Amino acid sequence: RKEVEQDPGPFNVPEGATVAFNCTYSNSASQSFFWYRQDCRKEPKLLMSVYSSGNEDGRFTAQLNRASQYISLLIRDSKLSDSATYLCVVSQIYNFNKFYFGSGTKLNVKP
Amino acid sequence: DGGITQSPKYLFRKEGQNVTLSCEQNLNHDAMYWYRQDPGQGLRLIYYSQIVNDFQKGDIAEGYSVSREKKESFPLTVTSAQKNPTAFYLCASRLDRDSRNQPQHFGDGTRLSIL
Numbered sequence: 001r002k003e004v005e006q007d008p009g010p011f012n013v014p015e016g017a018t019v020a021f022n023c024t025y026s027n028s029a030s031q032s033f034f035w036y037r038q039d040c041r042k043e044p045k046l047l048m049s050v051y052s053s054g055n056e057d058g059r060f061t062a063q064l065n066r067a068s069q070y071i072s073l074l075i076r077d078s079k080l081s082d083s084a085t086y087l088c089v090v091s092q093i094y095n096f097n098k099f100y101f102g103s104g105t106k107l108n109v110k111p
Numbered sequence: 112d113g114g115i116t117q118s119p120k121y122l123f124r125k126e127g128q129n130v131t132l133s134c135e136q137n138l139n140h141d142a143m144y145w146y147r148q149d150p151g152q153g154l155r156l157i158y159y160s161q162i163v164n165d166f167q168k169g170d171i172a173e174g175y176s177v178s179r180e181k182k183e184s185f186p187l188t189v190t191s192a193q194k195n196p197t198a199f200y201l202c203a204s205r206l207d208r209d210s211r212n213q214p215q216h217f218g219d220g221t222r223l224s225i226l
Contacts, residue, residue, distance in 0.1 A: 032211050032212050034214050041199075043217040043218060045217070046214045087154075097142050097208055098156070098169075099144075099156070099215060101154040103152055104153060
């Protein structure tokens with residue numbers, strides 16, 4: 001079983017829409033959680049860390065559900081520039097220097 | 112300019128040849144990482160290093176070697192034993208090996224192809 005699983009998509013949404021992705025993790029010892037954004041043929045860039053109580057950064061909201069072992073990313077008022085692949089990343093309490101990446105969820109925002 | 116520098120941006124390897132990918136960071140980060148990404152797939156960990164002169168194998172270390180002689184440098188050698196080296200190679204670093212919640216930051220990658 002993969003450590004981190006994501007729906008590959010693509011999610012095709014119109015500009016201005018709200019879209020949400022989930023990411024499930026298999027190891028209950030997972031401790032740190034992040035969302036990265038990756039544009040085509042580019043390196044991943046940190047979008048936001050995910051905190052236990054949930055956190056928001058502008059149009060982006062991240063949530064953690066430890067009981068069901070998933071994290072979510074909500075994007076409000078989608079922009080064309082939000083089109084990218086969103087990667088879920090997890091590390092575990094006994095080795096927080098090792099990170100596990102999901103395969104990513106592709107988002108296409110259309111005019 | 113602070114950051115993580117990978118070179119070259121594109122690299123071509125002949126059959127049976129070893130090639131070395133460079134990764135340098137001037138962020139004074141403790142930990143450094145090498146990942147491989149194949150088209151349409153996620154990142155897979157090759158090697159990582161938490162401290163100078165120490166490194167650990169990741170999930171796909173076979174056919175690769177690394178060194179960490181200086182804090183700022185973590186070169187990756189793709190040996191002839193790696194039979195399918197064509198991929199996008201990403202180097203990353205992380206500030207504090209003893210901190211739980213710090214993310215990684217990435218260089219802009221090297222694309223390796225077989226001639």
